[in-house]
Amino acid sequence: MQKEPMTEYGYARLQKELEELKNERPKVVEEIEKAKEHGDLRENAEYHAARERLGFIDARLAELADLLSRAQVVDPSTLNHEKVSFGSTVRLLDIEEDEEIEYTIVGAVESDPEHGLISYNTPLARQLIGKEEGDEITVKLPKGEIDFEILKVYYKPIVFNKKD
Secondary structure: OEEEEOOOHHHHOOOHHHHHOOOOOHHHHHHHHHHHHOHHHHHOHHHHHHHHHHHHHHHHOOOOOOHHHHEOOOOHHHHHEOOOOOOEEEEEEEEOOEEEEEEEEEHHHEEHHHOOOEEEEHHHHHHHHOEEOOOOEEEEOOOOEEEEEEEEEEEEOOOOOOOO
């Protein structure tokens, strides 16, 4: 069973979603029962919408249960960040574009590339892990190969864009 590293924040977020869906499920089942009372199910939009929602809830509950069972909560502040690891913030130089970018490596469920948080299992993060300042890497990305120089590897508290 493949462990799924994540921060305490990511774990808590998954648990919260699991509880919310567990609480919503009985209400949707009740909606289905009420919609059944309206007769002909073939043309009953409420029934079909509720069945679809129930299918989504059941699938997501199974997915969340699986993720939580495989969760490995990691506190990045306790790790050594001389080399790139989970929770490291990495400042990179795109050599060709002479442009600096910065990413923090987080769990898959916490990934938010627009805010600089990339999953540990993205092609870029996989090639960064274990590297150190001064190393150069060539990363194969959908838009082609990009050469990066690692300018800095360090730890900073991770700020998640709290949408929930």
